[in-house]
Amino acid sequence: MRPPDAGPDLAHRRVAGVEAVALQAVRLADGDQAQPQRGRAVGLRPVGEEPPDGLGGGRQWREAMAGAPGAEIRPGDGVAAPGVVRAGLVGVAAGAVGGGGEVGQCRRGAGAGAGQGAGSCALIRPEPIFVVLGHCWVCHRASQFQTSYAHGFTADDGTRTPNWREHLTCPSCGLNNRMRAALMFMTEATNPADAVYLTEQLTPLYRATAARFPRLAGSEYLRDGAAPGQINAAGVRHEDVAALRLASGTFACIGSFDVLEHVPDHMAGLREFAPCLRPGGTLLMTVPFALESHLHVTRAELQPDGAIRHILPPEYHGDPLDESGVLCFRHFGWALMQDLREAGFRDPTMVFYWSAELGHLGGMQSILQATRA
Secondary structure: OOOOOOHHHHHHHHHHOHHHHHHHHHHHHOOOOOOHHHOOOOOOOEOOOOOOOOOOOHHHHHHHHHOOOOOOOOOOOOOOOOEEEEEOEOOOOOOEEOOOOOOHHHOOOOOOOOHHHHHHHOOOOOOOEEEEEEEEOOOOEEEEEEEEOOOOEEOOOOOEEOOHHHOOEOOOOOOOHHHHHHHHHHHHHOOOOOOEEEOOOOOHHHHHHHHHOOOEEEOEOOOOOOOOOOEOOOOOEEOOOOOOOOOOOOEEEEEEEOOHHHOOOHHHHHHHHHHHEEEEEEEEEEOOEEOOOOOOEEOEEEOOOOOEEEOOOOOEEOOOOOOOOEEOOEEEOOHHHHHHHHOOEEEEEEEEEEEOOOOEEEEEEEEEEEEEO
16 A cells, blocks of 8 residues: 555554554563663653663553554554654663664674564665665655665674665655655644744755745855855855744744754754744754663863864764764753753654655654644
8 A cells, every 4th residue: 555645644554553663662661681682771651750760561651652542552463654653752772863773683693573673674785775665755656765885884793784864865856764754744743834944955855845835944054154144145044053043933843853963052052943933833853862861972062262172082974065074062862851841842752753665764763843832
């Protein structure tokens, strides 16, 4: 059956697909000791509770995972994609969200029973560039998602795993795995007639979003002398997310994808987002996320004199304006939920998604959603 294009059908398939993602995590939360190599598991629990000392409380975790009245987790059920878990969670299992969590599962002989990671590993090919067949939700048609080992992962035994999150690019729309997911969630959360703001403007995601949202605004952090809030000669708006020059209460949705980790003062950015949204507006955001950590992992700090102090080896991510990349200041922990509340948001929620059919492969991937209070 062809995947739904948007809206209520997608939500329905999500409820049907909860088991595919939930079952593995629930086993860990129930105290399953069969996978000690995964390390310490932090129990699934509703936002606001302190981490439990141990694992247990299966009914509580199942209810938290379902996140919707009537949703059931039935061990052993076969489930069609997309499998999505939506709940205000403050812990899952040890491992980082972002596409590399399945590295160990792709080692020789480790595929059996490895959940989503095993499904992804079965699709890996030895060629430097290969395709994965699926359905592009953006293009509304079958696609041959392009994948390579660029920026991928290598296990101790030499087994290679693609960075699924940054690949699986549809050759028609040009969107990779994470970009297609971001657009899917924006489309689900927002009316096409509403005003939307993206903290990017020179990306395939911005162009695809503009085709769906006529009232889209975007920006980049320019270094060409353009004044904050101004548009340069190339038609690109300059904004610093820590000091936005946008009108208050303007947007129904703000999308900030893989940006906040590059802002020295992330709280300043969160506090800027909230007033730019109308009351009840939605913030959608992705950041490097450490599932096993409550606290943020600070990699670098901006000193008062403007110098950068590196606490961990420098980590640079792709930047459409600078081929040398942009510095990552931190990976976020579950403390981000409280940060959002302090910045003027309510109901912060981590959504975990996975779908072989729609080309969302890899370990547990996530997108954060919060509502302006």
